Amino acid sequence: MDQIPAIARVFAYLSLLTIGGGMAAFPEMKNLVIDVHHWLTYPQLIHIYSVGQISPGPNMMMVATIGERVAGIPGALVAAIAFFVPTGILTLFVGGLWKRLENWPWRSSIQKGLAPVAIGLAVAGLITFGRTAVTGWVTVAVALLVFAASMRTRLNPALLILGGAVVGAFALR
């Protein structure tokens, strides 16, 4: 329970870094959740993050899973509120404003300028993630197969991930 204020601080802070998506915040999440607060081991974080990719709705609701591990259901609720509400209020506010800034020349500069940075941060997060998630030939094969299948087919990604679970259960024990 004494971790609740820290949960609120950490996830509110992380939410502000999710430009372009949750992966951008992953290196910082690893730092805070593992190295600073010791809430999880690194493999546990990787597991929970990955399971979050299967969930419907926002794929970063795994913050509630982390909160639950640290401080039960109150921890889960605080993590979710801290992660989703502050950026939500910002979006609501800017959403009202943005339409009126249509002729502000920097508006399109901000959009165009942040697009490559968002991609770079996501790829950087993915590299951090993949260094631990993909080790050994079985995981390399699974990652490559899923990559190819997502590029070439319209299979539901949740099925691909469940396929990874089955392969893992047989081949990684």
Add this chain to the structure above:
Amino acid sequence: MEPQTPAAPTSRPVSILAIFSVFLQIGATSFGGGVVAYLRNALVKKKKWLDDTEFLELMSLSNTLPGLNATNMSILAGQRLRGWLGAVAAMLGMCLPSLVLMIAAGIAYGEEGSRPLVTAALRGVAAAATGLIAATWFQIGKKTVKGFYDGFFILAAILGINYFKLSVPVVLLSVGALSIFAFRPHKPGAHPKEDHAWIRSLQ
């Protein structure tokens, strides 16, 4: 904050309850990510609450702001339809199912997560998630990179985090500021025609 801004170009008689229930359905069924495709299908195609131009406009704003596309798009679309109350209804609908699921996942993980079979399966899940996320960003990247600056700033952000070990906010503020400056207004050649083809490719 501006409650009930007259943002909607036409008055749409959409009830708060209808907004909540549509987003709840998406929040409960959009397995495997790609929520944006589900949103477009429901809001533009089925309900016709937004047209494609509005949807793309909201999408480009959603990408620029912190926060996930799933929740940012819910808030922006809900706000267009019924002001801030609509935004709250959409956001709650989008988030509630996964909140319940992911809390359940935490409890289950606490009870079963250390069994060797579960750990092995989760390692497979993590490898698959890596491939999946890589494919998503590869596709977005392919559609975003149009000139030297795009590639340059993608690389700068990656090197900043993974090679120079800078923190995410430092990279965001430094590389982000430089990149916005590189795309500053009135710079010839820096403003290629808006192209949202990548979002159409989602469905």
